[in-house]
Amino acid sequence: MENITTSEFKIIEEPKKQLSMNPKKFAMWLFIASVLMLFAAFTSAYIVRRAEGNWLYFELPDLFYYSTVIILLSSVTMQWAFFAARKDNLEMVKVGVGVTALLGVAFVIVQFLGWGQMADQGVYLVGNPSGSFVILLTLVHGVHLLSAIIFVLIVLNASFKLKIHSKSMSQIEMCTTYWHFLGGLWLYLFVFLLLNR
């Protein structure tokens, strides 16, 4: 029966440090999970409904290609702003975040114009569900994107107050995460629609 010595144990955590992650960031991920479930519901409904036949085929608006490029670009600028914040390059943060907000607005406008292109083909919200689904998906995604733009504007405001720098990153980090998520979500939706028209 040997004695146990403290050397056998390695102290990995100090007391009080139960926090495995910033609770706000963690909550943000949970929110993202629930948004993901919403779109999983929509896209699986889409597949189920499409499998039943009586499904109108139409071309997706060209503009959706442009909006895809725009939102991908905006992810780049957002990430750029994030890196700048980490390097305490505060001017760059403002520029990056500001450009992201502008690109976000541009995306929403282009999506809206895309609906116009669908209307030109005679596809409206009301009609065969194939068109209604495209509008529904873009609309709900767009609403989330608007909420992200508001978030970006809040970050922009904070960056003007010099509240975002390498020691205070959590806000811009959450914003970046959300923004990338919505960009990725659109990419998924777009590819999904292209493959399942």
Place this chain on the structure above:
Amino acid sequence: MATVDIHAHPPVPHHDDHEHEHEHHHGNFWTNYIFSQDHKVIAKQYLITGIIWALIGGTLSVLFRLQLGFPDADLSWLRPLLGGWIVIDPATQVGKLDTEFYLALVTMHGTIMVFFVLTAGLSGTFSNFLIPLQIGARDMASGFMNMLSYWFFFLSSAIMFTSLFISTGPAGGGWTIYPPLSALPQAISGSGLGMTLWLVAMVFFIVSTLLGGVNYITTVINLRTQGMSFSRLPLTIWAFFFTAIIGLLSFPVLFGAALMLVFDRSFGTSFYLSDIYIAGEALAHEGGSPILFQHLFWFLGHPEVYIVLLPALGISSEIIATNSRKPIFGYKAMIGSMLFIAILSFVVWAHHMFVTGMNPFLGSIFTLLTLIIAVPSAVKIFNYVTTLWKGNIVFTPAMLFSIGLVSFFLTGGITGIFLGNSAVDIQLHDTYFVVAHFHLVMGSASFFGMLAGVYHWFPKMFGRMMDDRLGKIHFWLTFIGVYLVFFPMHYIGIAGFPRRYYSWTNFETFGGFTDLNMLVSVAAIATLSAQFIFLFNFFYSIFRGRLAPANPWNSTTLEWTTPRFPGHGNWIGEIPSVYRWPYDYSKPGAKEDFIPQTIPYSETPESNFPHENELIKLEMSNGSTIVVEERKDHGHH
């Protein structure tokens, strides 16, 4: 075994009394009681709102039971309450319940009970109250979001409540609001404004649930006190945790389904509608699929039944262990079965749709998956019974209600196995058999879990005790009443009587069930009346109850280490550390029949198991959370 020096005292942080910043919290009436961010106050807000809803929901059920039990009775005496919904026959002067209003009553009863009472009222009360108190946190991760969660629920409640009083009546398409009925205002008056309000209310409800759920999960993961590892969490917390995850993943789907329904109703889309004629008139809607709605609805709907049930199971686990004075049997199996149930709950939804023309092969897959749920459910029942077995049982009202829960869960679960067989379900679907099944397994079981929780944690919520004798009377009346209400429904259902029918007197076949239906209705009225004993006990005890001792049930969990009236921040001084699991009841050798989680092993040499003696060293190294790294070259045991 290892000889360890048990006399050295580790630093025990929970004994020092230094002032904590949270201790004194000043505020005015509004910030303390209305827009409070304190989880305990929010829990009470949920509880009181839930109780009010339960009363409304119960009253509605008695109204339609009057119709079912006494189809020929003159209901004109209800006119002061229901006004125009009691239609007086001009010839006979007999007052009858309006037929469409009957449907609205059934719909609102289901909606209120499932969502407002057993989802918001149950999780909202106990997740909020117990998570911080039992894991050793000062509050939820975000008090603000928590407050928002309640006020969204309140807003949702206000809208749903308003819909009861509009002239076209509240929603009438059943709590499952299947289109096309619910989508077409022309179809029945209950698909008009009432349905719109229903949908709006549910949108706010979902927002509230998500805000709450995000908070519960974040809090459990991030804010546990020192030493409170996952394997030391009380089963209540595990249950709330799984419940919140299920909600987070399933409510968005209901949101999506409801949004598409809103589009169909208000913007003319055809997601769910096709080939419909109303009064000979073809509708423009073309190309939709009503079955699509059922898929989406039940993808939430089935997990929802476990959202309702799991918290009740968690509560009863805790209460049964405490009052059997025994460790819960199969702690890990309890967690494992809850996890398994949570996962399975997402892959069985189509058992609600066996008769929708589903491919029989698909039907048998869903039968298989559905029947598998019986396994973890049986594990839980087995564990409850084995925990009770040879226990030193203390029959508090909370304990009685918990045992009642086990009984209902068993009775109702067995009929689930009948229904889960797609072939049998062809006969039983949409009959009173289904009504009996889910009222026992979900409705009554969860209600009992909720009542058990109230009786058990009332002393912590209000610092006073509820009356024991009244609690027991309440239990027996309710327990017997529930069986009298729901057991006969099995027979009525097997005979083929469909649910949601206003009247069956026109069918020769059902003539023989008049007496049984009358019995059910009388029992329903009696059971509802018995709840007033509880209400009296509850409100009287809040103000006049005997002051509660610190730990009235001799429990091991952390909430009983707080002051009688815990302030914002819960503990004066430091948050206690945790050294052991929550079920050290009647441990061999121990001085008392329970050892709180806050007692280190070093203080209980007389009852420690050998491996626990070894843990003492860990407790001593500055109270740090330590992970043991066993050295390969050092094979000690």
